[in-house]
Amino acid sequence: MASRTAPDPARRSERAHSAVLAATTELVAEIGYGRLTIEAIAARAGVGKQTIYRWWPSKGAVVFDAFLAAGEHEGGIALPDTGDLAADLRAVLRPTSDELADPDTDRTYRAIMAEILNDPALQAEHRTRLLDPLLAVTRDRLRSAREAGQIAPDTDLDLAVEIVYGPLYYRWQYRLGPLTHEHADRLVDAALRALNPPSAGGGSCA
Amino acid sequence: MASRTAPDPARRSERAHSAVLAATTELVAEIGYGRLTIEAIAARAGVGKQTIYRWWPSKGAVVFDAFLAAGEHEGGIALPDTGDLAADLRAVLRPTSDELADPDTDRTYRAIMAEILNDPALQAEHRTRLLDPLLAVTRDRLRSAREAGQIAPDTDLDLAVEIVYGPLYYRWQYRLGPLTHEHADRLVDAALRALNPPSAGGGSCA
Amino acid sequence: MASRTAPDPARRSERAHSAVLAATTELVAEIGYGRLTIEAIAARAGVGKQTIYRWWPSKGAVVFDAFLAAGEHEGGIALPDTGDLAADLRAVLRPTSDELADPDTDRTYRAIMAEILNDPALQAEHRTRLLDPLLAVTRDRLRSAREAGQIAPDTDLDLAVEIVYGPLYYRWQYRLGPLTHEHADRLVDAALRALNPPSAGGGSCA
Amino acid sequence: MASRTAPDPARRSERAHSAVLAATTELVAEIGYGRLTIEAIAARAGVGKQTIYRWWPSKGAVVFDAFLAAGEHEGGIALPDTGDLAADLRAVLRPTSDELADPDTDRTYRAIMAEILNDPALQAEHRTRLLDPLLAVTRDRLRSAREAGQIAPDTDLDLAVEIVYGPLYYRWQYRLGPLTHEHADRLVDAALRALNPPSAGGGSCA
DNA sequence: TATTAACCGAGACGGTACGTCCGGTCTTAGA
DNA sequence: TCTAAGACCGGACGTACCGTCTCGGTTAATA
CATH class of the missing domain: 1.10.357.10 (Tetracycline Repressor, domain 2)
Known part of the structure; x- marks a missing residue:
């Protein structure tokens, strides 16, 4: 899986990459994960299926990347040390x-x-x-x-x-x-x- | 889902029912849940696909029934009351x-x-x-x-x-x-x- | 390839079979053989792709069957024996x-x-x-x-x-x-x- | 199609041109025409796909050129006039x-x-x-x-x-x-x- | 005991999506 | 400056299964 913060230098189209994540986020919200398909993601993103398969190994991986990209999940919720x-x-x-x-x-x-x-x-x-x-x-x-x-x-x-x-x-x-x-x-x-x-x-x- | 303990009187073949559960248990062990298919269960059990659809609503339901039938999971692990x-x-x-x-x-x-x-x-x-x-x-x-x-x-x-x-x-x-x-x-x-x-x-x- | 005159007894839907041939004939006329696809035939015929693959080994075989079904090609042009x-x-x-x-x-x-x-x-x-x-x-x-x-x-x-x-x-x-x-x-x-x-x-x- | 006998002066790489024809001849012999692809020719010839598309309009044209280049087909079999x-x-x-x-x-x-x-x-x-x-x-x-x-x-x-x-x-x-x-x-x-x-x-x- | 209705196995059927392949175009890095 | 390399969009491939359906051929409970 391509790292979000350190894009594979071979990746040519940043546009395609982010369109995939955006389409995935939308589709999960609209139809749910169970009905989500790679084909639908590709169609919504205006991207060839191969482009998805090139950068992600599975549907789950795409969704996980989209999940991370969508929120501030990565890097995590702050855990302060106030002494309390x-x-x-x-x-x-x-x-x-x-x-x-x-x-x-x-x-x-x-x-x-x-x-x-x-x-x-x-x-x-x-x-x-x-x-x-x-x-x-x-x-x-x-x-x-x-x-x-x-x-x-x-x-x-x-x-x-x-x-x-x-x-x-x-x-x-x-x-x-x-x-x-x-x-x-x-x-x-x-x-x-x-x-x-x-x-x-x-x-x-x- | 058909109850294991109170078989539907309309069910004609108890053999078919248990063959499905047995086949499911075997196949989960052999190929894993992800690759498990209804068709494979039917083929292994020597059962028509319709017979499976007649008694279970989903692949997960079959597997869950097989899981229960395989072990002593149901009814549960004893929780004694020894005072300790x-x-x-x-x-x-x-x-x-x-x-x-x-x-x-x-x-x-x-x-x-x-x-x-x-x-x-x-x-x-x-x-x-x-x-x-x-x-x-x-x-x-x-x-x-x-x-x-x-x-x-x-x-x-x-x-x-x-x-x-x-x-x-x-x-x-x-x-x-x-x-x-x-x-x-x-x-x-x-x-x-x-x-x-x-x-x-x-x-x-x- | 299923024989036209002696249909495979396993074939269940004569409707599907003839719809495929008809759709093929239409499509060849409309878009030509080169652009003809199995998917288009299936879609036009209202048939699953698998049904085509089940009965014909290749696109060419479908077209050939459609060609035969469309005309009086089979059995052939009469060759009389008038003495001349x-x-x-x-x-x-x-x-x-x-x-x-x-x-x-x-x-x-x-x-x-x-x-x-x-x-x-x-x-x-x-x-x-x-x-x-x-x-x-x-x-x-x-x-x-x-x-x-x-x-x-x-x-x-x-x-x-x-x-x-x-x-x-x-x-x-x-x-x-x-x-x-x-x-x-x-x-x-x-x-x-x-x-x-x-x-x-x-x-x-x- | 580029003429073999009168190379386009714009063509930069005669090497690429002949490598394509050689690769095509080999591949037709190895895998047959049906399985031959432009990508395979490009890969075998060590040439970019674009280079092929630049000089030939279709797979058939490449093969035809390779066929001509391989034999003495062009110019033809001699037809003598011995009187007999x-x-x-x-x-x-x-x-x-x-x-x-x-x-x-x-x-x-x-x-x-x-x-x-x-x-x-x-x-x-x-x-x-x-x-x-x-x-x-x-x-x-x-x-x-x-x-x-x-x-x-x-x-x-x-x-x-x-x-x-x-x-x-x-x-x-x-x-x-x-x-x-x-x-x-x-x-x-x-x-x-x-x-x-x-x-x-x-x-x-x- | 013969009839008959249901269930059964088998698997064809209309579909959907898969993951792959390749066509033809476009972009990049490097010679 | 041009080329090899190959990413890109698109679309068809042939396959795998889905869930439904249609078949004969047993059963098992009536008549």
Whole structure:
């Protein structure tokens, strides 16, 4: 898949590339991912099918690129370090919740998720460009909190991110309930309790 | 979808029905869900295509039925109530972990998951026959623990099940790491901390 | 290729079969063989492409079948045996000339001829259904003439048919001149001279 | 089409031109005319596609040029005038037979023939560079024979060349039989009978 | 026990989209 | 400055399956 930020020098028509992504975004919104076809994308974009096959390996890859190009997903939601871990986690879980609650994003991300589940190549792309950056900044923030004594000193950061994000995605993917700020806040509280030193009282709130 | 336990009396050939499920199981293992086709199932099962369309609405539905028929998934993993909540949760998270770690189940369940994400009808089927029973028994067990004072008296049981299961599925679906008993145990510990009364003092910061 | 006179019992839709041939005939007339596509035939006939591929091996085969179905080409132009060999040969060469002079037949037969030149399977089909019957009746008539002493008793019938038909097709394919009855008659005269006993005077005219 | 003998002064690369013809000859031999593509020729010749389109209007034109460049076809088979018409005609029909019997020439000439049938431009090229010269020298030889009283004084020379060459090409194109010297000789004999004055008496009836 | 209606296997059917190939044009990099 | 290389738009290819349909040929429950 061609990188958005470092276009393949062999690519001749930037116009074609962006037309494909735009057409894809429109079509996903109009007819949904399931009914989306490469032919329809090519027709809408005014592009030969071969041009799509030349630069993307699969329909899922096109949609994923379009998803990234459409939003500010890449590079990620900011995860600030204000010293207040709860506030900082809320600052990431609330917008994530909002995005997943948005019907357009919901539909698109479900489609991408479905492809990822069965397409290792696309999964790798997703890891590299979306998930790993998010997990990395989250681990960084938690490491900082661990050093500040706000969470248990033996906290496994990999496990910690699962505890932070897992419940939210679980609710989303099985549609167990609405994704609200209030719900996100309670997940943050629960996560902090899980990460806090189990006893010893308190935890040093900022 | 025809119920497995209450066959439609109009169904003439139980043989055909089970041959379809068997063929589906084999083919998913052999060629994967993505390459699976109704025609291939029909051919392998020695069955007319119409027979499949008569009893199942979609490829996903057949695979889901085959998945249920193949294992003891339905009716669910037992969730005992020994009084030891941690042990009881381990008794459900460990086998779940094992199943998801098994390559065959992994592949099939990913396929089903992918369909569920975009097919509301299949999602409903999944909820009814797999997820809701599991969540129900889990909520029951947690309610019992809440009454026993083992977890906070104001625990939201819906939130609680997300905290129990979410992290595991998050790790599984994004392939963040191996699914081991040790990992399952640590998730149980984390969940219990999240659900515990803030004991002495401290607890979550406002 | 399915025989027109003995339809494959597996063929289910006679409607589809004849619609294909009709659409082909129309399209050849409208856009010519070169621009003819299987897709256009299928669309015009209201038929799936696969239905065409199921019954015909190539575009040329469809066109050839359509050509046969459209005219009385098959079974052939009558070659009577009136006892007057010259008259009988004129009775076959004149209509043949007329057909080749007709713009529609000309165009279609050129297309078929072009395919035959490079497609052995189609050539065999052409031999079986068009050429061989024509050559056979011609040889029969010439044999009869040989027995009647109208042509040399040692006449090679295979060579004779080449002499009868060759010059006409040569003129046609290279567009060396107009195909008229007068021309056909002169070819008949020439052929008879070539086949007559070289000397001994005359030949027994009826 | 660029003339071989009078290169366009604008042509920059004689190397490219001959590489195209050489590649074409090779490819026709290797994969046949039907599977031959402009792209393959360009790739094999180490030439840009545009270079081919610049100098030839169609695939058939390239092949025809390659055919001419490969052999001594152009300028034609010699048709001597020894005074012995039969011998002179054998001197042209025998080598023609031989050429058409050669598998390589057969294949290539069939391909060219197929294109000629449906491409007027290529037909004109073929007439100009191959057929007309051959017919012209043949007519000349027959005119000479007519003046010498060897054939009928009212012989139509256009008809005569059809009678001379038609049967051979007829046999060739429909693959009616092997092309041997013996066969060519018999065609010459037959042609001479057809063209001879009716000698003593008889001749054509009616 | 014979009839008959349904279900069954098989697979043809009208379609849609696939991923590939190639035609003919246009753009770029480099000799 | 021109060429090789090949990206580009377009469109047909032949294939794979879809979901529907039409066939005979069993069944299995009536009559």
